[in-house]
Amino acid sequence: MQPYRITLATILQRKVWIIAILCVLVLPMILPYLTSYERNPSLIEPARAQAAWICLWVVSLAWILFQAARFGDDSARSGLGAYFLSAGISRISQMFQLWCACLTFLVPLVMVTVAVCLIGAMPSGEGQAQIWIATNLQYAALFLLVVAPLALVAISVGSRFGATVGYLLPLSLGLYGIYGVGYLAMMTSVQGNVVIEWLYVISPHYHLADLTPRLVFKHGTMLTSEFLHLVAYFIGIKLVLSMLSTICFQAKSAT
Amino acid sequence: MKFMCNSPAIGITDGLSIGYQSRLAVAVGDIELGCGTHYLLARNGRGKTTLLRTLAGVIKPIIGGFACDGRCQLLSEDLTFDRELTAKVVFKSLLNKKGYIEAMTLAEQLELDTAKTYGKLSTGNKRKVALLVAEFSTNDGRPDILLLDEPFTGLDSFAREIFQELWGKRQEGVLRLVSCHPDFDSMEMNSSVLISGGEIIHLHAEDAPKRWGDLKSQLN
Numbered sequence: 001m002q003p004y005r006i007t008l009a010t011i012l013q014r015k016v017w018i019i020a021i022l023c024v025l026v027l028p029m030i031l032p033y034l035t036s037y038e039r040n041p042s043l044i045e046p047a048r049a050q051a052a053w054i055c056l057w058v059v060s061l062a063w064i065l066f067q068a069a070r071f072g073d074d075s076a077r078s079g080l081g082a083y084f085l086s087a088g089i090s091r092i093s094q095m096f097q098l099w100c101a102c103l104t105f106l107v108p109l110v111m112v113t114v115a116v117c118l119i120g121a122m123p124s125g126e127g128q129a130q131i132w133i134a135t136n137l138q139y140a141a142l143f144l145l146v147v148a149p150l151a152l153v154a155i156s157v158g159s160r161f162g163a164t165v166g167y168l169l170p171l172s173l174g175l176y177g178i179y180g181v182g183y184l185a186m187m188t189s190v191q192g193n194v195v196i197e198w199l200y201v202i203s204p205h206y207h208l209a210d211l212t213p214r215l216v217f218k219h220g221t222m223l224t225s226e227f228l229h230l231v232a233y234f235i236g237i238k239l240v241l242s243m244l245s246t247i248c249f250q251a252k253s254a255t
Numbered sequence: 256m257k258f259m260c261n262s263p264a265i266g267i268t269d270g271l272s273i274g275y276q277s278r279l280a281v282a283v284g285d286i287e288l289g290c291g292t293h294y295l296l297a298r299n300g301r302g303k304t305t306l307l308r309t310l311a312g313v314i315k316p317i318i319g320g321f322a323c324d325g326r327c328q329l330l331s332e333d334l335t336f337d338r339e340l341t342a343k344v345v346f347k348s349l350l351n352k353k354g355y356i357e358a359m360t361l362a363e364q365l366e367l368d369t370a371k372t373y374g375k376l377s378t379g380n381k382r383k384v385a386l387l388v389a390e391f392s393t394n395d396g397r398p399d400i401l402l403l404d405e406p407f408t409g410l411d412s413f414a415r416e417i418f419q420e421l422w423g424k425r426q427e428g429v430l431r432l433v434s435c436h437p438d439f440d441s442m443e444m445n446s447s448v449l450i451s452g453g454e455i456i457h458l459h460a461e462d463a464p465k466r467w468g469d470l471k472s473q474l475n
Contacts, residue, residue: 002348002349005348005349006336006337006340006345006348006349008348009340009344009345009347009348010337010339010340013337013339013340013341013344014339074337078333078334078335078336078337079331079333079334079335080334080335080336082308082311082313082329082331082334083328083329083330083331083334085311085312085313085329086311086312086313086327086328086329086402087326087327087328087329087392088326088327252313
């Protein structure tokens with residue numbers, strides 16, 4: 001567990017995690033009050049939930065992926081990867097230990113976000129409260145299934161191509177899956193191009209994991225079958241990305 | 256080649272070729288190294304680092320075989336830690352409790368400021384951190400092989416003597432293969448592996464030279 005422990009120590013020592021925690025904890029409390037909420041004070045709570053999840057997406061894509069890419073890069077370039085390799089820690093084990101260290105910070109961020117939604121934006125009725133809890137938990141699960149594999153990609157690409165590429169590639173993939181696929185859907189409906197249609201099919205549909213509108217407009221929980229389909233879909237993507245990451249990761253620099 | 260005892264050992268078979276794309280050096284005769292300190296000597300670019308990386312399993316030999324009986328640790332010359340970490344945190348993360356206490360004790364003796372971040376340490380002090388990690392990662396009762404690539408780079412003679420004294424005391428169950436460029440002729444080397452003229456040879460016989468001053472004339 002040496003790679004995990006030293007990576008965890010590095011994140012703790014850099015102290016940026018404090019800012020990350022504050023972002024997902026404090027900003028959802030402040031941001032809704034910067035709107036013209038006086039017109040309809042009942043919107044404060046949904047706005048808080050929306051702010052909480054948006055902050056989590058931003059912090060995860062900006063900070064977690066960047067950290068992951070740096071750890072991949074540092075591991076290969078600093079000689080630590082080769083050191084661990086010589087001590088019998090395989091490169092795959094090293095990659096997953098770096099990943100676990102990143103997840104050790106990602107999971108609490110998700111838990112804080114869920115807590116903000118449950119404490120700061122819980123609907124008053126008992127029935128609605130249960131739906132609210134279930135929807136948030138579904139959202140948390142889908143969110144982790146999207147961001148965690150992207151962090152693995154960041155680590156492996158970072159180890160081979162450096163921190164910049166290691167960060168930008170999963171970030172682009174994430175943004176494309178959240179926003180870009182929507183534009184592609186519009187294009188397929190207008191043009192009917194086979195290539196674009198195929199591109200749409202094979203694209204990662206990360207926008208499906210974004211349940212923010214469902215929370216804000218109180219559409220209720222996803223049906224269990226629908227949710228399980230999505231979980232299976234994202235696990236499928238995770239397996240593909242994990243496989244590619246395993247091939248790409250290098251514990252030592254090329255020379 | 257496989258060793259059947261509990262003490263660490265490295266066995267290099269005759270004909271082992273090391274290098275990346277092309278051959279850098281080839282072992283002449285079987286080489287067997289046991290507990291204790293062995294020096295790896297060669298001029299620049301002759302394959303010292305390549306041999307250590309090969310023995311550590313980080314790169315594959317071009318042809319031939321070798322066996323390392325024990326847990327290897329390759330301390331490469333370019334090994335660094337995150338600049339934000341203090342030596343104390345590095346020790347805590349990488350060593351067990353006993354190793355941590357021993358490392359902190361020796362760090363004090365070496366005048367290494369363990370509260371200072373790694374990025375702010377001098378070259379020599381950075382080297383001390385890596386050396387202490389390798390040295391105290393060894394475990395009692397387990398054969399350990401330390402492959403140290405130019406560990407003395409940047410170290411002053413005071414620190415170097417402390418490490419050499421430590422190696423003398425901690426020989427049981429530990430094999431150290433140390434590549435270095437000694438800077439004083441009287442430095443004693445009871446067992447040395449030379450890479451010279453593209454050949455890897457082991458000098459350990461009674462009549463073999465035992466001091467750097469006598470050994471360096473054999474390097475080409």
